Amino acid sequence: MGIMKFGKTVVKNLFHKPATKGYPFIKNEFFERTRGHIVMRIEDCIFCGTCARRCPASAIQVDRDAKKWSIERFRCVQCGNCVENCPKKCLGMDRHYAEVKQSKEAETFYGATLEQTASDHVEVPHA
Numbered sequence: 001m002g003i004m005k006f007g008k009t010v011v012k013n014l015f016h017k018p019a020t021k022g023y024p025f026i027k028n029e030f031f032e033r034t035r036g037h038i039v040m041r042i043e044d045c046i047f048c049g050t051c052a053r054r055c056p057a058s059a060i061q062v063d064r065d066a067k068k069w070s071i072e073r074f075r076c077v078q079c080g081n082c083v084e085n086c087p088k089k090c091l092g093m094d095r096h097y098a099e100v101k102q103s104k105e106a107e108t109f110y111g112a113t114l115e116q117t118a119s120d121h122v123e124v125p126h127a
Helices: 002-014 050-054 081-085 114-120
Strands: 037-040 060-063 068-072 091-094 106-110
Antiparallel strands (some): 060 068
16 A cells, blocks of 8 residues: 555656755745845944844954954854844845854954045045
8 A cells, every 4th residue: 555655656756846956056046034144344334332232142242442343153143133223234134144164263354443544535636
């Protein structure tokens, strides 16, 4: 009796499309509200630390004096609290997942210091 059920399943699968996709060749399309990973636009950040205070997993550290923002991707639970509470909206949620890593390292971003911003905005006289 069991062989008849198995045979029926085999014949049915021969004439239908496969249930899975060929992943490396056909990429998955993520849903609109998929929470992938946090992306940072460091040039817009004011280093207020609101994102670090709102993070339930303590995955974000902000050093206002050194203009340094870092995130530990393995600690982040992709809840989106930091994105929702950022006053300058410099954080966002990418729909794609973060790349696979073999070590637990913090991803660090450095903002422009006052000296760098002053040298970047020096006007050059035209000849």
